[in-house]
Amino acid sequence: MPETISIAIDGPAAAGKSTVAKKVAHELTYIYVDTGAMYRALTFKAIKDKVDLSSEEEVHKVLMNCDIQFEQSKDGQLVYVNEEEVTKDIRTQEVTNHVSAVSSYPSVRKEMVNRQQKMIHGRNVVMDGRDIGTKVIPDADLKIFMVASVEERARRRHEENVRSGYPSDIEELKEDIKRRDDIDSNRQASPLVKAKDGVEIDTTDMSIEDVVKVIMDLAKEKGGQ
Ligand code: CDP
Ligand code: CDP
Numbered sequence: 001m002p003e004t005i006s007i008a009i010d011g012p013a014a015a016g017k018s019t020v021a022k023k024v025a026h027e028l029t030y031i032y033v034d035t036g037a038m039y040r041a042l043t044f045k046a047i048k049d050k051v052d053l054s055s056e057e058e059v060h061k062v063l064m065n066c067d068i069q070f071e072q073s074k075d076g077q078l079v080y081v082n083e084e085e086v087t088k089d090i091r092t093q094e095v096t097n098h099v100s101a102v103s104s105y106p107s108v109r110k111e112m113v114n115r116q117q118k119m120i121h122g123r124n125v126v127m128d129g130r131d132i133g134t135k136v137i138p139d140a141d142l143k144i145f146m147v148a149s150v151e152e153r154a155r156r157r158h159e160e161n162v163r164s165g166y167p168s169d170i171e172e173l174k175e176d177i178k179r180r181d182d183i184d185s186n187r188q189a190s191p192l193v194k195a196k197d198g199v200e201i202d203t204t205d206m207s208i209e210d211v212v213k214v215i216m217d218l219a220k221e222k223g224g225q
Pocket of ligand 2: 011016017160206207208
């Protein structure tokens with residue numbers, strides 16, 4: 001059995017990555033790292049500092065002065081930027097609108113990948129994002145590529161908004177998801193692609209529990225326990 005086990009979960013927006021990754025990490029008692037939250041935290045900070053988001057240099061400068069930390073609480077994972085709690089702030093529509101552009105800068109990705117690799121060094125981990133199996137943990141024990149139809153993904157985000165009492169338009173959500181998928185899949189620096197040795201799971205017609213079970217079975221085959 002390998003000394004440590006790492007599970008990489010990649011895929012497009014709202015495929016179910018973070019929900020499932022958290023549950024798998026909980027069942028295996030591994031740490032969970034939400035790399036999307038790191039790109040969101042940077043985007044939030046750059047907007048707050050009124051930085052020109054079209055300047056890679058300016059955005060990179062913000063990142064170099066931006067300490068991003070996670071903390072486990074009974075209500076889930078909290079996100080901090082320079083010791084300020086920003087868990088909710090990083091999920092606003094404004095951040096969502098700009099995060100893929102910010103994430104496309106090679107210098108930003110290089111620094112983020114560096115930080116992510118340091119964070120997990122020598123630990124059992126479930127990590128989700130867009131480039132985990134291809135770039136952050138290229139030798140991950142298990143690589144999942146999670147997908148679902150755009151219609152289903154928009155429906156899931158819509159339900160989430162309705163549950164939280166936020167205004168929501170399913171057609172707008174569909175367009176937003178398509179736009180982000182397009183930027184994430186076509187950028188030069190580590191685009192969203194399935195790793196050669198990745199296992200694709202189409203979650204369109206699957207419940208969260210079904211997906212968790214498939215991944216748990218695969219993880220056990222790799223020695224996860
Ligand atoms: O909204 P959703 O949960 O699908 O996305 P997220 O995981 O919070 O990630 C937000 C954005 O960060 C993505 O659309 C990507 O542009 C970027 N991202 C990335 O480029 N690489 C990662 N490893 C994780 C996220
Ligand atoms: O992390 P990612 O953007 O890939 O998706 P998520 O935030 O984990 O999931 C988006 C929404 O879809 C959440 O409200 C989940 O509860 C829901 N979901 C679902 O209905 N069925 C699944 N198989 C997976 C997620």
